[in-house]
Amino acid sequence: MTRTSFPEIAPVRRETVQSRIHQELRTMLMAGHFQPGQALKINDLAAAFGTSAQPIRESIRQLVAERALDATANRSARIPRLGPEQLDDLRRTRLALEGLAAELATERATEDGIAALSRIVDEELRADDKRDIGTSVAHNLNFHFTMYRMSGSEIIPPIIEGLWLRVGPHVRTAAEIFDAREGRGAELHVRSIEAMRKGDGPGTRAAIETDINRFFDLIRDMAPTED
Incomplete structure (x- = not known):
């Protein structure tokens, strides 16, 4: 069996649009840029970030998984109101x-x-x-x-x-x-x-x-x- 290696190739790291948006939204949430109960609409965020809806949708999905946002029926999200x-x-x-x-x-x-x-x-x-x-x-x-x-x-x-x-x-x-x-x-x-x-x-x-x-x-x- 021949063993193949590529010692000259270094790992490639590339920050995607989606990861940048996710991080920016995280920072905005922690810094109080959004109000409790505020609706976050995918189209509005896409226009603000100057991107398509897909990276916004994926970022929202991640933030919902982190319990930072509540999902809504139209695939947008809302800032939770804490009791x-x-x-x-x-x-x-x-x-x-x-x-x-x-x-x-x-x-x-x-x-x-x-x-x-x-x-x-x-x-x-x-x-x-x-x-x-x-x-x-x-x-x-x-x-x-x-x-x-x-x-x-x-x-x-x-x-x-x-x-x-x-x-x-x-x-x-x-x-x-x-x-x-x-x-x-x-x-x-x-x-x-x-x-x-x-x-x-x-x-x-x-x-x-x-x-x-x-x-x-x-x-x-x-x-x-x-x-």
Whole structure:
């Protein structure tokens, strides 16, 4: 038997249109670009992305599988409305995983990493004082995931992403009902950085957990009542 090999051929990696759209929609969901209950129509998204319906349809199918979207009868989708029990479940899970990630990040924190977090918070504060909610929400997302990537875990950040896919559409709602000016919006981010500088893992965790609890407290009363 002759064994054939192709040592000169390297694996080919090509990002498809569909994968780019899927990633962009994921980011938009986590950053609160869509509202709870909002319908996402394939034709509208295809026009916005400047593509055919097929990659949009496949991206929606994946996001439905990730439980980030609810499928509708016409093969489009809708942003889920989360009820009180779902929100409580997400709160518990976020507290456990993001609190752990914050502690691990403190253990591995470098001066450069802390400086990067501080720059994000500075931008967040400027956006808050201008009541630029969209920019503020984007910086909030960047802050949390920059910190969680510092944890060194390959497992935790992707799981947290899945949680944010579900709560992201409610982040914008929380930001709109909370006056974040004069440092109020980022105060817990500032507190977490101060704890991180001291190497105080539990302190960093406590600040992040308080931040998470404030978010859920803001939106829980607005959640639809479950039958």
